[in-house]
Amino acid sequence: MQITVDDIQKFGINDFLGKDFECKCGKIHSVKLDNLIIEEGAIEKLPMVLKNFGYKNVFLVADNNTYDAAGREVEKILISAGFFIEKLIYERAYELVPDEVAIGEFLVSYNKKMEVILTVGSGVLNDISKYMSFMLDIPSIVVATAPSMDGYASSISALMLKDTKISVQSTPPKAIIGDIDILRKAPMDMILAGFGDMLGKYSALRDWKLANIVIGEYYCDVVKNMIELSVNRCAAEVNLLAKRDGDAVGHLMEGLMIVGIAMSFVGNSRPASGAEHHMSHFWELSFLMEGRKAIPHGIKVGIATFIINNIANKFIEMDIDFENIGDDLKILDRDKWKNEINRVYKKAAPEILSLNDGNIDDMVEDRKSRQIVIRDNWEDIVHVIREFPDADKIQMLLKRAGIPIRPQDVGIDREMVQDAILYAKELRQKYTILQLLGDMGLLKYFAYMDGLY
Template identity: 45%
Template sequence: MDFKTFKIEDFLNKSFKCNCNKVHRTSIEEILIGENVTLELPKLINKYGYKNILIVSDSNTYKVLGETVEKILKDSQISCTSYVFEETNQLVPDEQAVGRLLTNIDDNIDLMITVGSGTLNDLSKFVSYKIHIPYFIVATAPSMDGYASTVSPLIVNNLKTTYEVNSPKAIIADINIIKKAPMEMITAGLGDILGKYTCLCDWKISSIINDEYYCESVVDLVKESIHRCVKDIEGIKNRDTIAIKNLTEGLILSGIAMSFVGNSRPASGAEHHLSHYWEMMFLFQGKEAVLHGTKVGIATLIIAKLYEMLTNTNLDFEKALKHAEEFDYNDWVKNIKQKYKHAANDVIKLEQKTNKNSKEEHKIRIQKINQNWDEIIDTIKDIIPPTEELKAILLKVGATITPNQVEVDSTTVSDSIKIAKELRARYTVLQLLWDVGLLDEFASI
């Protein structure tokens, strides 16, 4: 299946039998990207016969577009009410936010229309799935790739946890609105996209070492999403209409790739693990959150550098086996409790369930790494551009590129490299470095 030749509308509400022997599906029925497409909302609502609408926004997105959406619907005699998250600080996608949204949905509501981007989209997607009410997302910024995905990352029990949910029924992205988004949100979208280089490498390497399912067609789709975003960096910097449209399409395509696989594997790897760890530490310390894509962009440079260091290292597999034998589970638990604090119990439960750090599993992986080392090195060199090239792309649009620019100190960076892998049962370069006994050494990057 050659998804590279598809237009974005070719994916709508379709199933595809793929060369990987799976059927890829997306349930999104409408994607409107263009100028003034917000005006199409009444037509879409009437097309599907919805009668009672809840418009969800926050105090910022309500001013930007939510109030306009409300007026468009009321002018068309469509019954609607608004729920606005009135936050003095940034909205956190946690249990409290989910509860607040749930308690403001009347029994007669048959459609949610969410006006916003990352956090609002994640909250609405989760609630929509839980109460079986469809939702539209009206984008206000090209800041992340979750619009079309079938996952919702939330903070639950102080731990960043990803839930499987449904895609939105419709995605509406008015270029006249999103190209006026704060530049840091636009550069965050670019940062999120650049993270696909490292996550695709993680996925391929896991398929080599662990025989994990891997789909070349989905990988090609993600690569196409990257291409659409990076082909006109100057245009993105200047808020050019076509360049912002391409960035938005690229982000949506990345989300569609996730929906095809049924999880975030095609779009999230070690760079997201670092980002999630930093986000949790910010919550523990009471710090203001940093945009997801901004963190991912910074973390991508770190992970790309780790990959570069690995390609220039002569591995000692006898030393790696000795490292496996020396693993002490009790010491590991002690470290997790110290670093993850009140989120530690869920991290420990994940390890007990997956057993990814056990001596037996560890030794099996070392053998596979040894047998396939040349292919692993070729994969890294084939997929990930040089770190300096990625850095230059981000610098060109004025993006943040170092952890200290977002108040992530060197200790937190080092800790995240060492233990952010424990957040997920997903094989990445962080687990690979741990497997071969290099993680602590490389963490001083």
């Protein structure tokens, strides 16, 4: 089936499933997700979904919170429909951590007769179940309990092994059930986190197009539009979302799912994550190393989106002299850079250094050639940055949702913001506006600028 930007406007979320789309970008887009139900009372359809797959023996996985929120009800529905249930309910006084203990508990509770893992939860539980689904080679289905993140359908899980956060290969669920009656009762900070993560797509999509212009990275307009339409709808409904309105919560969940589908279409996280996510990951790592309680992912992404959009807006207003770009770019002082990486990344520094291990002369040469591309495409770059909401609009949306706007409101101090602007880009090999500013010798200028946030 052919797909174009115009088609996308008419698509409902289920139209994206179970097909191969021949796209004008040259790729065939498809997603490995069989079933997605987002509606009020969706858990009533669970027996039918399980029957269609032919499963009878169900291993239900939840924690004490999600069992209360939805697990008990799901169990009741399935038992009265004649299913055989065994369950693992993680009992935790604080947050569940996806570590060796949680994986061990899963293994000792699991019995080989079980045909499917039924996860009742959101981020962490989903991470554990998708990983176990991969390791034990049995399918999983998830009943989502919060519209808090875009990773429900991703094939990567984030685990905490040996006290370090790592990404591992996982098997995405075969079906995702989003019952709006359950989702709208989720803790408000989880709903807001989902909204913040969605707002971050404005920055991620801009970075994707910039990478397309500057380094010729693959880009698809259809996928970009899929995501943009969803974010725009969530942004338009922000006041309703703050009141837990069912339609707004449902559309947020749909938006997060569409982002997940978009990532499958492209084969990586490019359309969903850019500089705003790198800054968020950087802060997450800093908090982890200092033993501080984590801030919800989407809240950090929302704050970073505001800062990075403010930088982008100010950047295109500058009068840039392309003939005299910063002297520090002519020689890269590798030792100085290494010291800085050791200072900000501490025990994670060796990994970051090896990820960025390039020949220094190549780096200088590459940078020079990118500066020429940036100069020659300056009008397009300005146009791309203007195309997305500016910092004022992002600030207004965060305020209306009730998300803190200033990093200091959530305990991220000035130095952590400066270091994120300067060194968060080293976390991933991905071209974003932070790399672009680095190419232009402007990172320090923005990192130490007053009145940015």
